[in-house]
Amino acid sequence: MRLCYENIRVRMGKKEILKGVSLTAREGQVTGIIGPNGCGKSTLVRTTFGLVPLSGGTVWIDGKNAAGLSARTVASLAGYVRQEISCAFDFSVLEVVSMALYARRERGGSAEAIAAQALEDLGIRYLEQRKLFSLSGGERKLVYVARAVAQGTDLLILDEPTNHLDICRQIFLLNYLKTCGKTVLIVLHDLRLAAHYCDQLYLLSEGSVVSSGTPQEAMSPRLIREVFGTGGRVVPAEAGGLDFGLDFS
């Protein structure tokens, strides 16, 4: 399933947060969005679900204009993991993940089986009966990812899913996303992970796409220095694939 943002504009007050962003997440690929804090990455993915009002442009999910779809239909097409992990009320892990079945209209036993499978896939089945409040930040994040997976969509949108995880779990999660066969759109801060795992990358700065393409194309040393103010380049990883080396200057 393909996800297309076409010329997205978002304005909040006088500030234009997104200035006509176009981006495509292709079928079965991992598409990454990178960029400095406040460049509009989260705002862009949030427009998919109507969480931010558009002042221009269209979000196309599987060829359909998202603005014309009900929340339930969008939820049956795309799963979403938000950036923060805060929550005001306590639920058990299994309860949280089972909530994902709402859009699929699954109830009871089959819902629990699907939820359990999603937890299994993310390696946190052992947390099943634990309460959300008793979990560490990283565990909680994985629970939210499992919930999005349990939604059973062909499209997953994740906003910085790695930022509470330890390194081992970051790699585990990205390997899972890479091999799950779904269309994945992911906001990342870690440029090494972006270089290694993303098929396509979009570099955002101040509400516009600065570059896009394969990691080598999108992260040229010149652009990295321009956008992030620090040097670095895409390099071959020892174990194969790509890595990103920082100049620390």
Place this chain on the structure above:
Amino acid sequence: MNAKIRRTLLVAGLCGFLLFTVVCTIQIGSTDIEAWEVTGILLDQLFAGGSGLAAGVWEMPHFQIVWNIRLPRVLFAVFCGAGLSICGAAMQALVLNPIADPYVLGISSGASAGAAWALLMPLPFFAGQFQTAAAAFAGALLAAFTVYFMAKAAGGGTLRPVPLLLAGTAVNAVMSAVTSFFIFLARSPESIAAVYNWQMGSIAAAQWKTLALPAAATAAGLAVFTLCGRTFNMLMMGDEDAVAMGVCVRRFRAEMFALCSVVVASFVSVTGIIGFVGLVVPHIVRLLAGTGDNRLVVPVSALLGGSGLAWADALARSAFGAAELPLGIVTAFAGAPFFLYLMIRRGFAGGEA
């Protein structure tokens, strides 16, 4: 399986406790009536069509007290307690705030301002309970949406706990002032006494004829909130998550706010403002049930809140002999310390919320 047994026991136990409460609290009051007599009169009326009464098994005055004075009052307390508790559970989910209930968010005082207006300056048509309830509903709705939009504007487009509570406090103050202003305008001693009475909260005015509306509204609220329990659960994860999981949050929230207003408005013209029930009961239930799942929390809150308020009212009418203590005072004395205890125990005021 363990959790299922625990839940079944909880529901069954509280159902039994509610029946026990009804029989026990009918005994309590200025005239002592034995439990066997209460049970006998109730069973006779319910299943034998009053044949025991006709045969003279019990005295007529006792029958009058049990069936026509105390039973409607106890049932009113049950419906009112249940209604406040399910609205508390629902509103805590709707505004993502464990410290929300109809009282805190100004819905109760909005409803009472509306009811005061209808009681003191009734329109010439449709006078009576329905006009009062309709005016109370309008006041409740006005208060609910004012609080909601004020909080949203102050929180920069999202509902944050602190602006929400501040908005609730402000609307509460305004609506209480509006009520007092209506009393000032009316200038009739009886109506002023009546309004004063239910600003403190009391169900002394409950009768059979005022029971139908709260019973219907509470039953409707209980059914809808329980059936929408899944949606409430998702809302408790936060707006973003709820939307992404397929809930049309805006519409759902508006509809459920309106239903809360209906439930609260249905009894406020009789009871006035009774605080802390809606706030405390859902928290106790979440602790007892070991889950936040609203499919369980809502019905169990109704059972516990109904029994709890019946006991509080029994205390209010018996503690000081013939002089009735306003019910709002009892619930505040019982509820506030318990709420503080919960707050310290869970630490939710500072931590997660």
